[in-house]
Amino acid sequence: MVEIGDKVLGYATDPGIRNRGASGGMVTAILAAALERGLVDSVIVLRHINEYEAVPVITDDVDEVLASAGSMHTVPVNLAKYAAGRKVAMPGKPCDVRAVFEQAKRNEIDIDNTFIIGLNCGGTMHPVLTREMLVRMYEIDPEDVVGEKIDKGKLFFRTKDGEEKAIPIDDLEDAGYGRRESCRYCDVKIPVNADLACGNWGVIGELAGNATFCEVMNGKGVRLLENAIESGYVQIEPAGEQSIAIREKVNSAMLSLGEKWSARVFTEIPEEQRINYYMEQFADCIDCGACKEACPVCTCDEDSKCTMYHSLADDYKMSMYHMVRLLHLSDSCIGCGQCSDVCPVDIPVTSIFRRFADPAQKKHNYKAGMTLERPPFLEVMLK
């Protein structure tokens, strides 16, 4: 019997899934069980293309779910938009989960039909920069890599010949590699807004590396986990006090590191320089619209306020597109970094939007994407 608030250690019962999946394959097994027993119609997973690339797919094929096992820190996608309009189960980093909630506030996603297995996240990395980092920092041929993990502040890579090499993440980030900028200052590491909050933090002793710590956050979480247990996909045991304490300790350490990065990135800009700051930041914009398209909380269609008020023929020093979006996203930006990733001229869009949104969100004691209980402060919630 599973109850809300339970904290358990679990793993896939199938040795194949357990070995292939990260931390005992529990997340993969729960997703497969949800699909197989009809809890959902489809599952969102990453179809692996290579060690550095995967593409989100929506599948009703249990085998494809099982084949997706394994974490990929170098695939920084956000899955929320793929859930719209479906009865679906999905894994989700905290930013995926937060985006699902923002979509739900705007009636794009039915939260009751969206089952989310949250994944603890210390951050993701850009695939191309990771390859470059492997050559320059690790002196490893990227093609030789067969696995990676983050543990105790270090980033490990395992190669074909079984060797493992680790470098402290701080060193990597000082050299311009490592986690994406938005991940560095992210302030949600355990997805407590998901239905299940899973990860390897707190898995110790004999189970270390072979099991997942899972916290049951709500009724949907209970259904997900019970379904997986009843179908024989997953086996669990209660998490001990030490496991719980270690998980919290890791979380605190990660949050503390995030705060330091936040202070480093968001240095104060004098009031009289702010307008120039925003104009200069966006001065190289080529009006591609990718930041809107990639934004997992934007629910507007192609014709939306930011695009309709904007014309390439305008000669404003900062386009209406950006001005509208800065305002529009100030109550919904979750800082996921997708806009920065896809910006073709490398504008740090996420940090600019966070800089603009943070004061307003702090003033309203509001953190976007954490709950449906609090409506957006600039608009009416549809739910």
Added chain:
Amino acid sequence: MKEEIYQTFCPGCGVGCGLYIREDPEGNTSVDFMKSSPANLGKLCRFGMKVPYHYSKARTMVTGSKADIEDAIKAAAHRMADADSVTMLSVGNTTSEEHMAFCRIAETLGTRVDTGVFPLPSQITSKCGSYPEGISLDEMEKAKRIALFLDPYVQYPLIVRRLLAAKRNGAGIVAVGTKELHLADETLDIGPDRYDELGLDDKSLIVADIHPNSDPVHVKQLLDLAGRCGAKIHFMQPFINSTGVNLALKANGSMMALAQIMEDIEAGNIRTLVTLDSDPVELMPDAAAAVETLKKLDNLIVISSRASPVTELADVVIATEPVYMKAGTFMNVEGRLQENSGSGVAGIDAMSLLNGELGGKRFDYQQLHYIFMKSIGDPGTDVGDVTADKAEQMECGSVDVDNAGSSVPEGMYQLKYLYNPFMWFDQKDDNDFVLIDRKLVKKLGLKKGGMVVLGSENGKMKMRYRVENIPGGMIMTAKKIPVATGPNTIISLEGC
């Protein structure tokens, strides 16, 4: 039927940006980001974001009526076999393998394939790069001084980040003869006689482009400049496989510029034209004039993956699958060979059948792939991250140039096309305006939100305008417009 996901490349220019095309069970397509793509890190420009609009499927037709593929191939073969001579055009909008198939047909007919780009000069003093594959885009970031002879923001947006990186690395950037660019330290309105003032040396880079409507005189001037100062030149190119087709063709000899082909059609010297994913109506600066010229052909045979104006004019259309579905490779502007995930060979099968009908040998994808790989280097090399290393070094140096140029009469203006992906494919965008200088706004007494009237021998038209700092006497536009008669057109301008 499930959603299909294709790993492919943006057809908008020669950068070769990796992307995903998602095709839902109803056939609707959308674009998704491929962040592991080394050419673009998943980033896309405005055209790339709108690329699903680009894939309007062509229909197989014979003399204006829908036909099945076998009948269309027979009709095409009949017309080609009966023609005195056949001109074949493939500018680089499809895979290397399809291009090689097209070349096999040319061989059977005893003719050649033209890419529409004029041949480069061969005078020598020093080596300044290679063509058609240029330097790597990473190398662009390491140049100490960069002279830009194009507007990267509008024309090749994915090199903006490379130029900005170069600037962060300490490069000085000078823009020449274009509008004021935010990333440039200075913008100079100078002619070739003053290019030595650019302060370039052997650690510098000249960035320009070569396309079917390039001015060969200007290209020669740039090569001459590079030869004098020792700078490298990187020529951007407008089509997904411009580099591949020009590289493959290098081994086969001469190339004829598109304008020359159109002149020869106009003069009656070319009576049969066969195109492979190349639409002269879209490519030529004056679309209406191009239509009239193509109507003079006895035979216009179009092999195409997409519907476009030329498919409406053609005697025979052999429709192939969209580019994203094709099996095959593309070579980007830095010489990187990239491979589609698609397995479609309908285009190759159609051309194989056509070659057979013409008395040539049939072929398949694997043979063509081998031939292409052999033409660019080691045929045993795996595809995926191959950089062509067999291209000839571009030779720079003292070049005889007809430097007469065209003078702009008093009271008239020069309308310059800023060629960009939307323009090459005449695809709709929010670009129906001209760029004019602030002084001109004052001179014409224009009001905010007003219009200007542009006039040429082709007539008059109204357009919106945007104010920019641009060279005096010049008007620019990123949209193909009816008053233009060439890449540069002398026009009148009035306020309204």
